[in-house]
Amino acid sequence: MQDHIVVLTGAGISAESGLSTFRDNGGLWEQHSVYDVATPEAFARNQELVLRFYNDRRRQLESAQPNQAHRLLAELEKRYRVTVITQNVDDLHERGGASNVIHLHGELTKARSSRYPELVYDIGYRDINPGDTCDRGAQLRPHIVWFGEEVPMLEKAADIVRTADHLLIVGTSLQVYPAAGLVYEVDMDVPITVVDPGEPASVSRARVIRKGAAEGVAEWVDSLK
Structure with a gap:
């Protein structure tokens, strides 16, 4: 049976495709506070402001392209069972070739009813x-977890993490709950690797690649070989 690689991804992987994040701008995104949008x-x-904000994000996403990290994770599917659990609302994992993606915080390319979720x-x-x-007949809203x-x-997602043979964490500080708690669902004998160029949150026994x-x-992919 193929090993199951579970990948947790956050804003850092999308940032390398040019998508800005709240966290990197002092809690602002294009000068908007998270509490405004x-x-x-x-x-x-202010329904009009919120809709305009996400319309702008969608246009930005349309012009963005998957980067090497997205493509490498997708290529792993040739040799392993791979599940990507992402905090990101973009579709770059899918466009990079990933076939099994769980979006914790919703998807920018979808809308849902404001009254009938x-x-x-x-x-x-x-x-x-x-x-x-x-x-x-109810107003549509972004399919985003606010x-x-x-x-x-x-x-x-927690059920999936419990089945991991390898846990790879890419581009997330593991500071945003409840998503950050997923790392504690993995079995104690499962290797954990964190890819983060800065100071990632403490993950006991994790290997850290500061890039x-x-x-x-x-x-990390080279180390699997």
Whole structure:
């Protein structure tokens, strides 16, 4: 049976494709506070601003390209069973060739009903505008897990981590909960590797590769050989 490689990815892997992050800008994203654009309260207060913000992010994403880290992780599927669990809302893993991706915080290329969360639509890189509604007449919103909302894929992700033979953590500081708690679901005998150029959060017994995502993932893949 093939070894199961589970990869946890965060903003650092997308940053190498030119996508900006809240954390790298002092809690601002294109000069917007997270509380202005990434909470249910913000959407209730200023729907037009929130929709415009995510429309801009979608256009930015359309012009971005997967980087070497995305492609190398996808190529691992030729030799291993691979599951990517990402905190990112972009589609760069899929466009890089990954076939098994769990999005903890939602997907920018999807919209869902603001009243009936089970109604989710693929929209690609199109805008969501005020007045765009679901099949039951409610306003559409980005299919994003905003601050203060539950993370519906978390338990599925935890179940997957428990089956890992290797755990690779790329581009995340492991400071954002509940996603950061996933690392503690892995069996004690499973090797953990953290790829992070800065000072990653302490992960006991983890090997740390202090390089950027593309360079660090390449080093780790070479070590598997």
